[in-house]
Amino acid sequence: MAGPGVVVVVGSVNADLVVALERIPRAGETLTASGLERRQGGKGGNQAAAAARLGGDVRFVGRVGDDAEGAAARAALEDDGVDCAALLPTAGEPTGTALVLLEGDGENAIAVVPGANARLSPDDVAGALAPLPGEHVVVLACLEVPVETVHAAARAARQRGWGFVLNPAPAQPLPAELLALVDVLTPNEHELGLLSPGGAPALLEAGVGAVVVTRGAAGADVVTAQGQEHHDAYAVAGGPVDTTGAGDAFSGTLAWALAAQRPLGDAVEQACAAGALATRAVGARAALATAAEVESVLRR
Template identity: 50%
Template structure:
């Protein structure tokens, strides 16, 4: 990253240590199952999205909080190794770094429990302290694994495209949603955030999105089925290529990071979504949220094959 130009993308968000077990099937309440494997990875929605964008070639800066523990040192080093600027990833005395406990079954379905730790201490003051790079970034990305006040500060400071992935989902006020340029949600999140029920078919979804009266664009991710893009009063379907998924844990975050990458390069939203579904598909090919996050050449190859 050039000090004269600053980062292309700033991500405000969470960083965790992910503890991942694979199981034959996700356990039912009261059931004990034996894992077939166990591993640890860097995770957190913010960290995942930052790594996804950095692997695709963008200059990315991260604003967040870690604990004053060994996990914090490890995740900070892992982000730096990916080329992410961690100057604004602050240690938090007396707090533990966030953890995510991830179960993945043989069908690549997962369940996740998050202990926020230091992520819950990220404040509007932290974001305001990063104001110069937030203002100058082509794209600013935020999620909801950090306090809402930090997200609001980012939205107000952003002069570029503000991409908001409100997960874990909650109902949001019109003032914040009015600052969002691109809202990225899955179907369940769409219903929680907007109060409008998500629909399975494109025609009904067009009505649902139009009824929200959101000023920005909306991207609804559909997993293996791709995404729907609402932009300038039109709804477009973006199918995903077919792959043999191993672990879908980081697919949504890869989508957001790749979308930010394409938007920072000046791609139109619909083309950015096509790029993002290919990146997300590739990210499911290995265990762990970030392990299979692709490089630009890989996404370009899959996109070309999908278009042929």
């Protein structure tokens, strides 16, 4: 399945603290957890790991603290095959941290402390992307780093003729100048309403090339100027264990497939399969799929 192309991820790296609960507590309520695990996370790190485990040539642009958590985050990404030359240590800032409250049915709620992620600058992105050769490059970004940095990545991608995929999470209103540079936007169904009251059609009018709306167990919708098509979700044996990181696996796989010059519809099918497979174990990266596993699901 792998083909030529490079995926450049501009995004966040976090240390995840995963708290296992029967259910997520309501406001003002205290519940006793059944477990606590420390895992590697961050939307950018998860997306890069997903693309790399598929066999992609993946470069990461981000910041971590000059601390033990940052060293561990770098080592984990490098173990997955991610090029971390542009993952920069940041004095005076801790590595980002995410608190993940995980229910017994696999659903979750997440709070993020950005730490060093908030220090990733447009200059960092320019320095990392400038020497990168190649025509078949897709830049993938998320919103766990500053918007002005994401905008710089989008401008650089457009200037080089590369694809730009934006996973707009955590969702926030985005400047029209940025939306006009997005080739593929990958919100989930909740984020879509926060991005635009007019939904996908309004985002297309703003200049987005395609909107891929992920809907969990209901699959994904692809909306372009040519119309809308639906892609069903894939089931995993035994049902989902943990949905944390499934959306990141989707976006990372989509970028990998587009860098390999797959048509958008085919890329979304591969992303749906990889997103489903990512729910097989606890942790955002615990069950990321290989290319062979994705191919096996697609053949079923």
